[in-house]
Amino acid sequence: MTTASSRPIVLIAGHWLGAWAWDEVLEHMATDHSRAVAMTLPGLDADDPGRAAKTLDDQAAAVLDVIGQLGASAHQPAILVAHSGANAPVSLVLDRHPELVHRVVWVDSGPVAPGSAFGAGIPGELAELPLPPFDVLGQQASLEGLSPDVLERFRAKAVPEPGPVLRQPVELSNEDRHKVRTTLVCCSIPSAQVLELAHAGHAMFAEVAHIEHLDVIDLPTGHWPMWSRPRDLAKVIQSAASRTN
Incomplete structure (x- = not known):
């Protein structure tokens, strides 16, 4: 018998x-x-000389490889915890093999809409996108709760994002992806606002409205709660993973 x-x-x-x-x-x-x-x-391993050519398909395949190595199967599906831009490859995994995922926990993130691409307008000649200056990044995502030491570590360890990953549209066709149990951990945007945008059909949140089994948790902080509230995020993940329905 599989236990949580x-x-x-x-x-x-x-x-x-x-x-x-x-x-x-x-x-x-x-x-x-x-x-x-x-x-x-x-694409995010600094020691991989071919990392800039990696695609969303490569990333989705890698996620499937990892859960397979951990013994996940249709009889013992895995829990996937996806933060921010990991939503694209994880959305592909849910579309291709929903039976292998017991629950997905979106951390200040959510499922992407079919055909969408994070950076559709990024020029084809751009091989990779480095971490922007923090004054620019802070206009795109909340840096709340991040100390100067944390930001320094972020800058030192960040790896440029491969261009193909950003440009590739996420092709989805399996409606069973909506049946996967889902927890939304809302950090930089309150859950009430997320749900309002989802039901209004906002492109960034529209897929949320189609999820059949949805839990919503507010964890107020910035966009990187693994650094600003790691203990609380760990508890949220453990609680979500322990749920049987």
Whole structure:
């Protein structure tokens, strides 16, 4: 019999980030007996000389490889925790193999709409997108709760995002993706506003309105809660992972 604690949990960070981004969260989850691991998506490994050519398909395949290595199956599906820009490859995973995912936890993120691309207007000659200056980034996503030391580490460890990942449209066709149990962890935008935008058909949140089994949790902070509120985020993930329905 599959128990909540036996399900593998895979933590996937957004743009410019690798598995290292979850270090503090994993430390707080260590007291739990869950099988939690963090992964670095293809294209975000600084030591990979071919990383700038990686695609969303490469990233989705890597997620499937990791959950397969952890023993996930239709009888023991995994928990996927996706932060920010990890929503594109994880949306592909939900579309291609919804039976392998017991629950998806979106951290200040959410499922993407069919045919959308994060950077559709990014020129084809742009090989990669480096982490912007923080004054620019802060206009796009909240930096609330991040100390100067955290920002320094972010800058030092960030890896430029591959251009193909940003430009590739997310092709979705399997309606069963909407049946996967879902938890929205709302940080920089309150849940009430997220749900209002979803029901209004806002492009960024429209897919949320189609989810059949949805839980919503507010964790007020900036866009990177794994650094600003790691203990609280760990508790939220553990609670979501322990749910049986």
